[in-house]
Amino acid sequence: MKVTVVVLDSVGLGYLPDAAQFGDEGADTLDHTVLKTGLELPHLASLGLGHVPGVHTLPQAAEPLGAFGRMVEVNPGKDTSTGHWEFVGIHLQHPFQVFPEGFPQDFLAEYCRRIGVGGYLLNRPYSGTEAIRDYGEEHLRTGFPIVYTSADSVFQVAAHIGKVPLETLYGWCMTAREMLVGPLACARVIARPFEGEPGKFYRREDLRKDFALEPPPNVLDVIRAGGLEVVGVGKIPDIYAHRGFSREVRAGSNEEGMERTLELMRQDFTGLIFTNLVDFDAKYGHRRNPAGYAEALAAFDARLPEFLAALGPEDYLFIVSDHGNDPTYRGTDHTREYGMLLGVGPGLAGVNLGTRPTFADLAASLAKAFGLGWTGPGQSFI
Numbered sequence: 001m002k003v004t005v006v007v008l009d010s011v012g013l014g015y016l017p018d019a020a021q022f023g024d025e026g027a028d029t030l031d032h033t034v035l036k037t038g039l040e041l042p043h044l045a046s047l048g049l050g051h052v053p054g055v056h057t058l059p060q061a062a063e064p065l066g067a068f069g070r071m072v073e074v075n076p077g078k079d080t081s082t083g084h085w086e087f088v089g090i091h092l093q094h095p096f097q098v099f100p101e102g103f104p105q106d107f108l109a110e111y112c113r114r115i116g117v118g119g120y121l122l123n124r125p126y127s128g129t130e131a132i133r134d135y136g137e138e139h140l141r142t143g144f145p146i147v148y149t150s151a152d153s154v155f156q157v158a159a160h161i162g163k164v165p166l167e168t169l170y171g172w173c174m175t176a177r178e179m180l181v182g183p184l185a186c187a188r189v190i191a192r193p194f195e196g197e198p199g200k201f202y203r204r205e206d207l208r209k210d211f212a213l214e215p216p217p218n219v220l221d222v223i224r225a226g227g228l229e230v231v232g233v234g235k236i237p238d239i240y241a242h243r244g245f246s247r248e249v250r251a252g253s254n255e256e257g258m259e260r261t262l263e264l265m266r267q268d269f270t271g272l273i274f275t276n277l278v279d280f281d282a283k284y285g286h287r288r289n290p291a292g293y294a295e296a297l298a299a300f301d302a303r304l305p306e307f308l309a310a311l312g313p314e315d316y317l318f319i320v321s322d323h324g325n326d327p328t329y330r331g332t333d334h335t336r337e338y339g340m341l342l343g344v345g346p347g348l349a350g351v352n353l354g355t356r357p358t359f360a361d362l363a364a365s366l367a368k369a370f371g372l373g374w375t376g377p378g379q380s381f382i
Helices: 029-037 042-047 081-087 105-116 126-144 165-181 218-227 253-263 277-285 290-309 361-371
Strands: 001-010 068-072 121-127 146-149 156-158 188-195 209-212 230-233 247-248 270-278 314-318 341-343 352-356
Touching: 001 081, 001 253, 001 290, 001 361, 029 290, 042 290, 042 341, 081 290, 105 165, 121 126, 126 146, 126 156, 156 165, 165 188, 165 209, 165 277, 188 277, 218 230, 218 270, 230 253, 253 270, 253 290, 277 290, 341 352
Parallel strands: 001 270, 001 314, 068 352, 121 146, 156 188, 230 247, 230 270
Antiparallel strands: 068 341, 146 156, 188 209, 314 341
16 A cells, blocks of 8 residues: 655645735735636546635536645745645744845854855845856856855755866755754755856756755654655655655656656555655746746646556545745745645545645644554544
8 A cells, every 4th residue: 555645846725824924915826827827727626626715716526536625834934844844743843044134144154164165155035046147157257155045944055067066066065054053943955056158057956955954753754663665756855854765766857756656656565655746836936937837737737647547446645735836926935825635545535624724634644544653743634
């Protein structure tokens, strides 16, 4: 028996009641994308997505094939780590540190000393593609790292592969990871290698590498302790600092992520397949590209029948989202929204799961599906 969890990264279902605190009141990733583009999602609608409260743009299936609902994010934030940690049963007592004014000067001075460079570039919230456009040429002259952040808890380091060897960049990031703890605890340090010439710089997303804080004990540990496989696909292992996985499968795009996930679903083992499809967020949400976002959703919807066909009689498939990134909204950051929750498996057809009070209901449900005990937050919807 397998349970497959597919995260549609950033496909939020409307702003949460506390969204105004994050500057996100009015955001609605799914509905606004559909309204802007005329997108149709027949297979997701057939699972019951049109029945979810707040989803106004999809038809309501007469007999939904799956369970359907939405989830409230309890953790304070709207970033990848905040949502994904809650998925596995981690409720944060304090938000991850963010740096809206950039990183402290004394920290950066010590950081540059440790990595052996004479300075840095940028150091403020910035679009990644604009960072290399605006500072790439100076980086080629000086060799200084381009350091930037966003509304999320991230320390991002961009360097040109022709100027800074990839392993050196990864080493710079490991140094930052060691330093960004305690009062400066940052959820992720991200290596952002790029190539090209001035005016034509481009990021090498396939060589990106994340260095995350190690999470506390969670449901992934419970599943592994039960002797089952836990396979992370795409950036999932990075998000959890590679803790709790028996296998890690690389996937650099939605298409690769879907292919690798389907291959795993057809293999003979018992355990969890945990996949993140990143393109919605990284390629289209942050770049405020509704057409691209819609194309990515349509591509997933078109392949959804393959996922359903790959399920065994006792298998489960859960489709969730970790936050929003409304491509029609102001700015370029994530948006604080309800998470999607669709489920297919024994006893789930046509079940209205309502509004779940926490993403951690997924963790409780995973433990329940595998017949394992769970003492963390959340209530199983199985």
